[in-house]
Amino acid sequence: MRIAASFEIEYLQYLAPDGTLAADLPPQAPAADEVLELFRRMLFLRTFDGKAVALQRTGKLGTYAPCLGHEATQIGIGAMMRPEDVLAPSYREYGAQIMRGVQLREILLYWGGDERGNDYRNEPARHDFPWAVPIATQCLHAAGAALAFKLRGEKRVAVTCCGDGGSSKSDTYAAINAAGAYALPFVQCIINNGWAISVPRSAQTGARTLAQKGLAGGLHCLQVDGNDLFAVLEGMRRAMERARAGEGGTVIEFLTYRLHDHTTADDARRYRDEAEVKDAWTRDPVARLRTWLTAQGLWDEAREEEWIAECTRQVDAEIDAYLGTKSQPPEAMFDYLYADPPPDILEQRAQLLALEGRA
Amino acid sequence: MRIAASFEIEYLQYLAPDGTLAADLPPQAPAADEVLELFRRMLFLRTFDGKAVALQRTGKLGTYAPCLGHEATQIGIGAMMRPEDVLAPSYREYGAQIMRGVQLREILLYWGGDERGNDYRNEPARHDFPWAVPIATQCLHAAGAALAFKLRGEKRVAVTCCGDGGSSKSDTYAAINAAGAYALPFVQCIINNGWAISVPRSAQTGARTLAQKGLAGGLHCLQVDGNDLFAVLEGMRRAMERARAGEGGTVIEFLTYRLHDHTTADDARRYRDEAEVKDAWTRDPVARLRTWLTAQGLWDEAREEEWIAECTRQVDAEIDAYLGTKSQPPEAMFDYLYADPPPDILEQRAQLLALEGRA
Amino acid sequence: MKAVAKQDAAGAGGAPAAKAITLIEAITQALAWEMRHDDSVVVLGEDVGVNGGVFRATAGLQQQFGPMRVLDTPLDETTIAGLTVGMAAMGMKPVAEAQFDGFIYPMLDHIICHAVRFRYRTRGRLTCPMVLRVPWGGGIRAPEHHSEANEAMFTNVPGLRVVMPSSPARAYGMLLAAIREPDPVIYFEPKRIYRQYKEVVPDDGEALPLDVCYVLRDGSDVTLVTWGAQVKETLEAAEQLEAEGISAEVIDVATLKPLDFATIAESVARTGRCVIVHEAPKTAGFGAEIAARLASESMYDLLAPVERVTGYDTHMPLFRLEMKYMPSTARIVEAAKRTLAAS
Amino acid sequence: MKAVAKQDAAGAGGAPAAKAITLIEAITQALAWEMRHDDSVVVLGEDVGVNGGVFRATAGLQQQFGPMRVLDTPLDETTIAGLTVGMAAMGMKPVAEAQFDGFIYPMLDHIICHAVRFRYRTRGRLTCPMVLRVPWGGGIRAPEHHSEANEAMFTNVPGLRVVMPSSPARAYGMLLAAIREPDPVIYFEPKRIYRQYKEVVPDDGEALPLDVCYVLRDGSDVTLVTWGAQVKETLEAAEQLEAEGISAEVIDVATLKPLDFATIAESVARTGRCVIVHEAPKTAGFGAEIAARLASESMYDLLAPVERVTGYDTHMPLFRLEMKYMPSTARIVEAAKRTLAAS
Numbered sequence A, B: 001m002r003i004a005a006s007f008e009i010e011y012l013q014y015l016a017p018d019g020t021l022a023a024d025l026p027p028q029a030p031a032a033d034e035v036l037e038l039f040r041r042m043l044f045l046r047t048f049d050g051k052a053v054a055l056q057r058t059g060k061l062g063t064y065a066p067c068l069g070h071e072a073t074q075i076g077i078g079a080m081m082r083p084e085d086v087l088a089p090s091y092r093e094y095g096a097q098i099m100r101g102v103q104l105r106e107i108l109l110y111w112g113g114d115e116r117g118n119d120y121r122n123e124p125a126r127h128d129f130p131w132a133v134p135i136a137t138q139c140l141h142a143a144g145a146a147l148a149f150k151l152r153g154e155k156r157v158a159v160t161c162c163g164d165g166g167s168s169k170s171d172t173y174a175a176i177n178a179a180g181a182y183a184l185p186f187v188q189c190i191i192n193n194g195w196a197i198s199v200p201r202s203a204q205t206g207a208r209t210l211a212q213k214g215l216a217g218g219l220h221c222l223q224v225d226g227n228d229l230f231a232v233l234e235g236m237r238r239a240m241e242r243a244r245a246g247e248g249g250t251v252i253e254f255l256t257y258r259l260h261d262h263t264t265a266d267d268a269r270r271y272r273d274e275a276e277v278k279d280a281w282t283r284d285p286v287a288r289l290r291t292w293l294t295a296q297g298l299w300d301e302a303r304e305e306e307w308i309a310e311c312t313r314q315v316d317a318e319i320d321a322y323l324g325t326k327s328q329p330p331e332a333m334f335d336y337l338y339a340d341p342p343p344d345i346l347e348q349r350a351q352l353l354a355l356e357g358r359a
Numbered sequence C, D: 001m002k003a004v005a006k007q008d009a010a011g012a013g014g015a016p017a018a019k020a021i022t023l024i025e026a027i028t029q030a031l032a033w034e035m036r037h038d039d040s041v042v043v044l045g046e047d048v049g050v051n052g053g054v055f056r057a058t059a060g061l062q063q064q065f066g067p068m069r070v071l072d073t074p075l076d077e078t079t080i081a082g083l084t085v086g087m088a089a090m091g092m093k094p095v096a097e098a099q100f101d102g103f104i105y106p107m108l109d110h111i112i113c114h115a116v117r118f119r120y121r122t123r124g125r126l127t128c129p130m131v132l133r134v135p136w137g138g139g140i141r142a143p144e145h146h147s148e149a150n151e152a153m154f155t156n157v158p159g160l161r162v163v164m165p166s167s168p169a170r171a172y173g174m175l176l177a178a179i180r181e182p183d184p185v186i187y188f189e190p191k192r193i194y195r196q197y198k199e200v201v202p203d204d205g206e207a208l209p210l211d212v213c214y215v216l217r218d219g220s221d222v223t224l225v226t227w228g229a230q231v232k233e234t235l236e237a238a239e240q241l242e243a244e245g246i247s248a249e250v251i252d253v254a255t256l257k258p259l260d261f262a263t264i265a266e267s268v269a270r271t272g273r274c275v276i277v278h279e280a281p282k283t284a285g286f287g288a289e290i291a292a293r294l295a296s297e298s299m300y301d302l303l304a305p306v307e308r309v310t311g312y313d314t315h316m317p318l319f320r321l322e323m324k325y326m327p328s329t330a331r332i333v334e335a336a337k338r339t340l341a342a343s
């Protein structure tokens, strides 16, 4: 039998679900105090997420897509990016975005029906892509960004995320193909949380792993435990180094779980077994890292209580800022349409103002 | 190192470029007289192809996409399909189509600017898909056909072809993904002839083989020497058997070469080294099989001369039938638009007739 | 199929135990009817199975007909469109669901290059009897891309049928007709009025024509022409106008392509005035086609310039401003009065 | 950018050694000029590199500017569109080529959902200065899908600019403007007249406005409005009409979106009659928008019904019948005479 090609896809896991080490930590793992800081960000994210859901339930926010359970993956992705890199997120990667300076009030504004949420004020998020609702289209934008970096000779990496559902989308395949064809500094994060609304991962594809989609474009492929911060960091480190060294793109599949409904408009009990969710909680990324940090003597209940209180204060302040933001005037819908608005647009804008009695 | 998944892609070649056996023929290889019959079809196809190009050069045909060099792949694909299967070709697979009953006059009518070319009169081609010009869209139609077969419990296989260029197209990836997700009776033939108009295979993707695109959807993958009829037949046999047995889809990459310009509207000398073409002729599928058949005592120059004369007669008769086919009347553009044409369409049709002085 | 059908079929049938249902329930009822009576009908789309669709249009269908008749698809609109075309060409009658209007663009290639061309291209050898159901339009405080009114881009495509019901009875009858139609149909569903009101819709399998406009209200001073969710505001406008002594005829276009222009022309011949109302942006919205035909075929009947009350030529804003974007009752009333002042 | 520019800039510039070139050569010349003067301009598409494009629009550019400025793409239109959006958002000015009009549908999603929305969505934080060049229309005896007139579907899309030059000078000046434009532009190229005639086009880097119609011929009896390749037949029709004593004004719309309606309205105010000519199917073609605006803004000027002479509401047939599909000089002349007989 002659073999045309053969492939192996590595799996990374260091921290077992019970919080003990499943393997030696990689040599490049961050120091414990850095890990502690990332754990704090995970708790911060979880605090925010819960409060955002509550805001929606009380009618103060539109539909919101929670990120409960994705904390290690999201914070880890954001942590391994440099300021000059660029992130092209889906609609759920608040953790990675917060690491890049996106403000909670911006997240809330966006889901609160206000375009200004996408006008990230802080660097480096300011040059990142906005949320992308049409599934996986952001993956091709990231490939385009990576192509721009390569053509201009910039040492920057484009990182993009899509879900397990998004991994079926033509755009994801196209991005992987382009990244391979041009050997781009590109990292495709596939965040496999088991579900695409009501459709389970098993119904999306016959592929054994989602990581192997990278093989179709000749990219490097990795599968990592997305609930293990160490694995996330190590997987991202390898991918970013490859990209920066001009060795091309990587597809990383992060195995995690969507612990919440798809969005606040969804009711997962219609299609998902409660037992599966319960089981998934045993792999909770936050509990696992807490156990490890506690075993290292770096964390305890008192510190957690104090930090949660601080998170609550910070999140509440952002919520207040959001709630205190006046809506844009209606004519804002005509602004930022064209750099140089044509007369018809200016006339329609004037009509709207007249209708509002503000002509 | 923990491995999440590993893969091997087999390569099939039995007949070496010099016409000697590179490996033992597979047990299921057809008997020599059957091979001889397929060789005759290859010569028939080549005769037609040359005459079609000549017709275009003399202004009697529109742009035409030659199939010179693809004979073993195309005839082999067609040979392994059963009547009840369905073929969704690109615009170049005349060989496979002829095996299914498509008439030369139909091919000529289509490239001669007449819709009737797609109205294949003979079974089983009559239920096949027509030529698809938008690259690779036919792959998804084949997946849809395969899904229909599966839902209806029919033991039929959908076979589709695209080129090396077409293997980059979103639709091909989508078809592979769907075939894997639903475990469809589906065979994706990727006919890698080295070029997509002026773009070489190397610029399409970073993947080492095109066969491995199947891994993205969990399909079975094979790479075969597309200039070796035995390899083509064996690759197709395996894929068709898997499909019929309900084991799911296969992607087969056929390694062949486009010996001609892309179409009669193209001039490959602008972008392709003549030396590469010369080299490719040393792997010519026709010469290779001729050498083998001659060594078996099944073929010689006299038989070839006689058969080519017969091919010429048959092809010329079809060309005459084509040239003798009167154009459709202009109002044909309104026919077959809707089963039940709306009044506006009937009115426009009447306007056209009036303009033609035939109201 | 052409017929003078100015009234809904609702109430006419003799089916047993008809109950009042919403527009979206009428869609479910039509799907179920046709699936019961035609084995070749298959429903596919994202989340249409166990979940019954994000709007619940396919609720219960998978339980009833099984996973071989109601298929969740991988998350790719190109896939849905391409599979649908392939299935239809092989003799099935697929009814595909687009989850939201804003996600249909990747489907256009297979619709425009293939679905509408198979019959033409093969001289009738292969056909493509498919339906694409598209929840349509704004006004439900949804996220970005969930509120688009993009019907116009389909109306320049030859070989297509484009319809949009605006009542439970029309939703039922037109969906049955769409599934039975031997050519591809885009079936837009005005999601803002999915649950606006209930109506008794007998489950009698009676289809409605796919090529007639519906006169919802007779009038003599001005013709208000609209479709989809704006039927609501347009009828309200007619009532307000009546209070001011102005008699407005209201036409629900319902079947955009082919367009039943005769019904509109007949009305304008009587009223001399026309206001076209739609949610999509004004420029090159489908209202333009209606106005263009008036300008050429009803020119001598017009007593006043044709008015278009539409969405603005900008994007549907995120939900805080969406209702400011859409044609309001007030804007329709104002435009109707302008046509009366004009002559 | 709005300016009264009724004449081409051709001949006006002071560039050295200007020579007569075809429309497609003017495109190459504009690309080369802008690439020389702006490093951020990058050309990408299928076969645009060594091969110089299947129509030779990018001939020589890769040799001149290297493979980092002129990129062959993998064969996928979704890829081309998505990469282009991503590059533009990162500050490049990509000029993407679609190989033929019939292959652009997979690009629509990225154009409609992203290219035209980045500025709006991010409140100006990110923008998308890109050009999509689309060889357009029929009449070159090409295979299926190579002869589509699909401009109308873009004109209902907010935030987009849609242009179509019909002379070498306009091709040059409008392409420069399109590349310099900070928002996305669809630049349609009427391929039937790529090599119709030559014109002296100074290579002076002078852009033309993207929001004006061009009056190609003055007239007083009837206004003929068209764009793209039909400019040829329309000018011929004007000449035939002149021979019969009818004075026809000919307007090349050139910039479909935003539409310079003022120039059309001004003309119709003088002539009272309008014939709109386009190759695309009639129903919901862009001619409908022009007729609709006449019906509402020029109603009182109209002395006759607005005529549309267009492609039929069917598919562009394969090439044996394609010239029977398209608006002919005879059909335009006949329609113009109808408008004169009408009043």
Ligand SMILES: Cc1ncc(C[n+]2csc(CCOP(=O)(O)OP(=O)(O)O)c2C)c(N)n1
Binding pocket: A092, A133, A134, A135, A162, A163, A164, A165, A166, A167, A193, A195, A196, A197, A258, A262, C046, C075, C077, C099, C103
């Ligand atoms: C093109 C497109 N089609 C459909 C949708 C509707 N939709 C929103 S989220 C979603 C599921 C996404 O699942 P996955 O990619 O796994 O990401 P997750 O939500 O699990 O993070 C769907 C179908 C969409 N946003 N875009």
Ligand SMILES: Cc1ncc(C[n+]2csc(CCOP(=O)(O)OP(=O)(O)O)c2C)c(N)n1
Binding pocket: B092, B133, B134, B135, B162, B163, B164, B165, B166, B167, B193, B195, B196, B197, B258, B262, D046, D075, D077, D099, D103
């Ligand atoms: C969607 C689409 N884009 C572009 C084209 C123009 N085109 C026709 S053939 C071709 C190259 C195809 O190459 P490949 O897939 O390798 O097939 P081959 O011609 O070599 O058989 C291109 C770009 C097309 N037909 N369809």
Ligand SMILES: [Mg+2]
Binding pocket: A163, A164, A165, A191, A192, A193, A194, A195, A196, A197, A258
């Ligand atoms: Mg998911």
Ligand SMILES: [Mg+2]
Binding pocket: B163, B164, B165, B191, B192, B193, B194, B195, B196, B197, B258
């Ligand atoms: Mg090829």
